[in-house]
Amino acid sequence: MNIEAKQLQVDATMRLAPVIPVVIIDDAKHAVSMARALVAGGIPAIEVTLRTPAALDAIRAIAAEVEGAVVGVGTVLTANDLQAAEKAGARFAVSPGVSPRLLAAADDSALPLLPGVATASEAMAMLERGYRHLKFFPAVPAGGTKLLAAWASPLPQLRFCPTGGIALDSAPDFLALPNVLCVGGSWLTPSDKFKSGDWHGVEQLAREAALLKGAISQK
Structure with missing residues (x-):
């Protein structure tokens, strides 16, 4: 699959809902219940981060058992991460940044990658590689809505999923920007609700997050 075909898949995933939950899961036994709750609430794309040993098992369970879920993998750092996630059933991958080795692995993988950038130079480098859909990370510390708004005119080809420091009350400000298709956020799956099984x-x-779709125009 070439880069353009994979970019179309990423575009479709980013347009499924205004928020992609960024999930840190400590026990894979909670994965299916969590994913079913998100899908029932109108949030089908789910990023399970590779920050715990349970992550790959969680992705595997969601991919096999949760109808309507589009499960992806986050915190992808290496070629091995990409390969393991693809085998587990992930349908997209997200990285906090980029490296030559990771990009080379992504070229050889069928798994679409949403690479992270924090500067205009990084965004331009990704555009040269054929990436038009990028994660802006860490969104708030790196410049927030003001920086993304400043990029809209000189880099009109790019569309972003800002992630990092965004909450329900600040998400609409990002979604209102012409170059933002969705945001990433961890507030949909707080640890207290995992612990209590809520x-x-x-x-x-x-x-609540799905209702933010009203903030998105045709972009």
């Missing part, structure tokens, strides 16, 4: 609460958070 999947209804997760579904309600997802419903």
Whole structure:
């Protein structure tokens, strides 16, 4: 699959809902219930980060058991991460930044990559490689809405998923920008709801996030 075909897949994933949950999961037994709650609330794309030993098992379970979920992998740092996630059933990959080895592995993988950038130079380098869809990370510390707005005119080809420091109350400011298709956020799956098994609460958070779609125009 060439880069353009993979970019079209990333575009479709980013347009599924206004928020892609960034999930840190400590116990894979919670994965299916969590994903079903998010999907029921209108949030089908789910990024499970490779920050715990349970992550790959969680991706595997969601991919196999949760109808309507589009499960992806986050915190992808190496070629091995990419390969393991693809085998587990991930449908997209997200990285906090980029490296030559990771990009080379992405070229050889069928798994679409949403690479992270924090500067205009990094964004231009990704554009040269054929990437038009990027993660802006860490969004708030790196310059937030003001920086993304400044990029819209000189880099009109690019579309972003800003992630890092974004919450329900600040998400609309990002989604209103012409170059933002969705945001990433961890507030939909807080640790207290995992510990208590409050999947209804997760579904309600997802419903609130799904309503942000009204902030998105045709971009």
